[in-house]
Amino acid sequence: MIQIVVIGWERNIMKRLLMSIAILSGLALANPVLADSDLKDVRDIVTVAGTGAAVTGASGASIMSTMATAGAVVGGGVVAGTGVVGGSGGLAAANQMNKHLYTNCEKQNQAACDKAQYGTYAGAAAGTAASVGTLAVVGAGPAGLAAIGAAVGGGMAVGAAAVVAAPVVAAAAVGGLVYWLFK
Numbered sequence: 001m002i003q004i005v006v007i008g009w010e011r012n013i014m015k016r017l018l019m020s021i022a023i024l025s026g027l028a029l030a031n032p033v034l035a036d037s038d039l040k041d042v043r044d045i046v047t048v049a050g051t052g053a054a055v056t057g058a059s060g061a062s063i064m065s066t067m068a069t070a071g072a073v074v075g076g077g078v079v080a081g082t083g084v085v086g087g088s089g090g091l092a093a094a095n096q097m098n099k100h101l102y103t104n105c106e107k108q109n110q111a112a113c114d115k116a117q118y119g120t121y122a123g124a125a126a127g128t129a130a131s132v133g134t135l136a137v138v139g140a141g142p143a144g145l146a147a148i149g150a151a152v153g154g155g156m157a158v159g160a161a162a163v164v165a166a167p168v169v170a171a172a173a174v175g176g177l178v179y180w181l182f183k
Helices: 002-027 038-053 060-072 078-100 107-138 142-151 156-182
Strands: none
Touching: 060 078, 060 142, 060 156, 078 107, 078 156, 107 142, 107 156, 142 156
């Protein structure tokens, strides 16, 4: 029995740690000291991974608590938490795509790469706005997340994962589409 309690405690600490890393790295993305460092790459990757880890396999109460804690950073609740967690993941993903996919392109494709960099950030912003807007419309509680999850064949955890992942997916989709259109 003691072992089960310790394992549950460790998992809760790990989730809180990943959530803290995701929030802090999302808020620190504009730090000029880290602008071109390898540490920033690691932080971006941890941010993207942390956004999914924040809700994966969590109970309903844990999901709501995690999102409310993230929202409290900016003075809000669950809806604001969705923006903080999903937005930081989308921004980190856009930064990594721009650095590794849309930088130092061949001369004939440089204009397309430049436009795609704007597209990734626009996609991350649009995905964040869509997540926050959807959650605000359907309700920020477990029923709202379950309704979003039901739309894609799941439940509350799937709904939470969908609103958190939407900015990352939108960043990739819009950036890729813009590159393809201007290539």
